[in-house]
Amino acid sequence: MTLSPTPAYLELCRRNQRHYRLHHAIGILHWDSATMMPPRASGARADALAELESLLREWQTDPALATLLAQADAESLDPLQRANLRESRRVWLRATAVPPALATQRSLVAMRCEHAWREQRHRHDWPGFLENFKPLVELVRREAGCLADALDVGRYDALLDMHEPGLRDSEVSRLLGHVRNWLPGLIGQIRERQRSQPCLIPQGPFALAAQRDLSEAVMRALGFDFQAGRLDVSSHPFCGGTFEDIRLTTRYSEYDPLAGLTATIHETGHALYHMGLPESLREQPVGAPRWGAIHESQALMLEKQLGLSPAFIRWLAPLLRQHLGEQPAFATDNLIHLFQRVEPGFIRVDADEVTYPAHVILRYDIERALIEGEIEAEDIPVRWNAAMRELLGIDPGELYGQGCLQDMHWACGMFGYFPGYLLGAMYAAQWAARIRREQPDLEQQVEAGEFGVVIDWLRQHIHRHASRYDSNELVRIASGEALDPDYLRQHLMARYLDD
């Protein structure tokens, strides 16, 4: 970053750097809590993390920042500095728009709700959940109202904007509406076609050490740098740590070796984004990745676009047999069938790429209406089950743990995040279409285990820009056009209905 005589901007950068370093500590401690920490330390760890997080909030809401931001705005900044100022203001706005007392209360009520939910979902205890959830919804609405006032947008818009700057509900509604039109028909066609397809299930158990070695081999082939990151195990896979010290986690199932591998590839997509961020911007907000749908698109690009392609599976198959042993289910054709199996199910995180959008659409409909006050929390189960029947032809009934109690998001008070999962799939389809157009021999390269062409494209067109552009600009710069949901339809048609 070029430095010119811009004292306010420089002071802002100095403060950003301090915040970033505190983030580093918080990121590693969170990772440690999920992977390494002995159980009896959890209380002390929660205290230490709360202390650091409250300190970060204190720094981020320092009244002096408002003055600094205004002063820096009047300074002569180059475009990159101006983008950094814009991102710094975004962080500041998020931190200050909600009164501290409300933010604290929301956070406490959310913690209680999430903690009780962990048990309630197993008992399908919707009434019990509702007791904590209703006051939480009320607080989230108020919080969203504060953010909406600050941004001068609607309540649900404000929550969307937290995860995806500039994303508005009108746009989400249009994009998801596109998918809603063709999805049920497409699922039916694919199911019909797969009905007669033979598909053998792998016969386990598969040693966890062998699965870990396989995961690491695939990560290496995809370009994960083990000098700047690690792979460990946690109960939910995530990509944590910090941008320069990436702590990726996965989980292994003794009887389903594809699940852990798929999670690893997904998280590797997130990790490569962090590894591809420009070092020179690292401690500044403009140097952060675009969270939300763009980040998800990096994971889905690897997991779905690349990872479920026959060319990739043909490369993977011998490696997989080498680590897990030979058996009929690991024949290349059967692996393609296994990875590409489409089957409506209750659980979002277990869904294939064809039925997954249905899970997002139903959640979006409900959470939007809930935040805007069009429905109340009590209305959720009926709406949920009706949408499941309509979109996927199945109904969880009163097994709420397989229905509206399955996700952690709402229990944590997190709304406006779900659309990003589907938008991410759309972005990924658009990136893949672009790469195919530029690289006619893509398939041969992938089958030969040469993934450089994919990874380099992502680095060149997405990663290196960090947060310099908002998502709309970024998609145009990267792919030459605005986000077009039809790429997702074309991708699914080509993969599942063409010969």
Add this chain to the structure above:
Amino acid sequence: MTLSPTPAYLELCRRNQRHYRLHHAIGILHWDSATMMPPRASGARADALAELESLLREWQTDPALATLLAQADAESLDPLQRANLRESRRVWLRATAVPPALATQRSLVAMRCEHAWREQRHRHDWPGFLENFKPLVELVRREAGCLADALDVGRYDALLDMHEPGLRDSEVSRLLGHVRNWLPGLIGQIRERQRSQPCLIPQGPFALAAQRDLSEAVMRALGFDFQAGRLDVSSHPFCGGTFEDIRLTTRYSEYDPLAGLTATIHETGHALYHMGLPESLREQPVGAPRWGAIHESQALMLEKQLGLSPAFIRWLAPLLRQHLGEQPAFATDNLIHLFQRVEPGFIRVDADEVTYPAHVILRYDIERALIEGEIEAEDIPVRWNAAMRELLGIDPGELYGQGCLQDMHWACGMFGYFPGYLLGAMYAAQWAARIRREQPDLEQQVEAGEFGVVIDWLRQHIHRHASRYDSNELVRIASGEALDPDYLRQHLMARYLDD
């Protein structure tokens, strides 16, 4: 801790709690740096740690603390609260006695000296080391001068006091003088006696996983709680993390399985001290362990007093054979000879318990004279080698890496720490004598793998007091008398010269 209407004291406790939580983060990050961190993250980690450490210094030197300490002193406190106030003042005094500019400069020069030393010791490059070391000594003298003024003691006294509150050079000189009188004679007698003793060396390699399992089994038997701590590997063994989340590390050598096990047992002694601290005092200075010699005595109690005893080795031998396989060197009698082998050598950390005191005495003589200005840095090698000849009958010559360049302490600007290693051995001998007196069947219990009587005694008489008493009071409360160095002599005579 009982709470009474003592507003200044309570505010002090609130601040201590904040400091403690920051310490928690720093402790885990340091452990992570040594065990888990991928190499390319080291720059960002150093930045993050420097940020947290400078924040801690900022908090600890807040001028408001001086007022709070004075106000709390005038409040009506119970004895435990008063001890906590005393310990809080100690922390404050240490943090504020040295002007920040001097402390920063010292820290930078020490970092440079230590960094260069890592290579210089391998090249035996004393002249190169001296270039960085001379200015470091000058800064340490000035720092010690500031501390001495604040404490109203001598310069070396002030450095001793940092590690062992209340310990003075006159006392160290008396205690070490006692050992100096009988040590060379004792070493000669033991060497003479062991001359004809057969001693087989274990024939490796020994798989690291088997060594780790053995280490964990021994830790479990000694009472290490794996629900509140972990065992990992680092290049230098240490007991890190925080009091409620103990991160113990060791290192394994493929060809010397006893080295790793010995390090594990030593660090387990440190760890049990932390595990035995009272939970109710945890976040306050009075709840910390006594660092320095008392802490070392906990490690040496396990490693030497217990771990080298024939009864313990008789318990250990079958467990060791179970993990590492049968071979003649692992016969019980041979293991006793191996563990108890006495042999003068150049390297302190490899020394047996009989020759170890000589290494401490020579370092004490040199560093005391250096800090007091009686000698200069240039004088060290000649003095070092002369003392080695006098005390152990060997001379490293110009192989400084095996002589005065072997330890990290001085290269880091750390003086006044070495005496604690020998005082720790004296304390441990005194605890062991006391336990033997109270438990006539101690040997049978140890041989049966029942270590509860030892561990419970330490918990009851040392651990649970945390920092309530200074070391002089603590030794009287725990053992009924002042520290008496003759217990160490009696212990060595009994173990190595009796039949």
